[in-house]
Amino acid sequence: MAVALVGLPGAGKSAVGRRLGARLDLPFIDTDHVIEQRIGCSIRDYFEREGEIAFRDLEQTVIADLAAQPHGVLATGGGAVLREANRKQLRDHFHVIYLRSSPEDLFRRLRHDVKRPLLQVADPLGRLRELHDARDPLYRETAHEVVDTGRPSIAMLVDIIVMQLELAGIVAPGAQPEEPSD
Numbered sequence: 572m573a574v575a576l577v578g579l580p581g582a583g584k585s586a587v588g589r590r591l592g593a594r595l596d597l598p599f600i601d602t603d604h605v606i607e608q609r610i611g612c613s614i615r616d617y618f619e620r621e622g623e624i625a626f627r628d629l630e631q632t633v634i635a636d637l638a639a640q641p642h643g644v645l646a647t648g649g650g651a652v653l654r655e656a657n658r659k660q661l662r663d664h665f666h667v668i669y670l671r672s673s674p675e676d677l678f679r680r681l682r683h684d685v686k687r688p689l690l691q692v693a694d695p696l697g698r699l700r701e702l703h704d705a706r707d708p709l710y711r712e713t714a715h716e717v718v719d720t721g722r723p724s725i726a727m728l729v730d731i732i733v734m735q736l737e738l739a740g741i742v743a744p745g746a747q748p749e750e751p752s753d
């Protein structure tokens with residue numbers, strides 16, 4: 572069983588994906604983390620040193636590798652949908668969920684972030700608005716389902732997604748609730 576989460580930076584792909592994996596007893600895979608293991612440095616440093624195109628090439632290779640043996644809950648990077656090849660790999664091999672968020676919510680969540688290279692600009696909210704306008708259609712094109720993340724907590728989002736996966740017949744009803752970790 573393979574689920575992929577797509578959405579803008581800060582949409583909750585990692586936070587929701589980790590808990591969804593635990594809930595469904597599936598491995599959680601963060602593509603940014605896989606990329607960082609391969610390059611041996613942070614994505615921000617790699618962006619600065621090698622540029623965005625080199626990063627996108629690497630991202631495409633990692634997505635193709637993961638799609639060759641799809642299993643688990645995948646948190647993709649926010650720009651994974653930019654390339655058509657990635658959109659096709661994701662849609663064909665994963666049940667794709669778009670975690671939709673408004674630029675304003677994302678800005679609130681990420682205002683202290685220093686890890687995301689595209690947001691290290693004078694006007695991060697403006698940048699998030701541009702990214703939303705450019706990518707929202709691509710996320711929708713890639714995804715089998717759209718989940719709005721504006722109001723629900725991370726735990727509620729996991730419940731909503733599990734319910735949708737059950738309704739779609741992707742997982743059997745009655746997946747065990749996650750044990751509280753704190």
Ligand SMILES: Nc1ncnc2c1ncn2[C@@H]1O[C@H](COP(=O)(O)OP(=O)(O)O)[C@@H](O)[C@H]1O
Nearest residue numbers: 580581582583584585586587680720723724725
């Ligand atoms: N629905 C939500 N409600 C509150 N905080 C959230 C929500 N989704 C994500 N966050 C918080 O926003 C930050 C970015 O989330 P993250 O999972 O890293 O996003 P992504 O992997 O999509 O870039 C984290 O601190 C996370 O806990």
Ligand SMILES: O=C(O)C1=C[C@@H](OP(=O)(O)O)[C@@H](O)[C@H](O)C1
Nearest residue numbers: 579580581603648649650687688
């Ligand atoms: O939106 C983007 O183009 C990117 C988002 C990042 O992932 P997150 O969505 O996890 O921040 C990371 O892949 C890279 O910095 C590029």
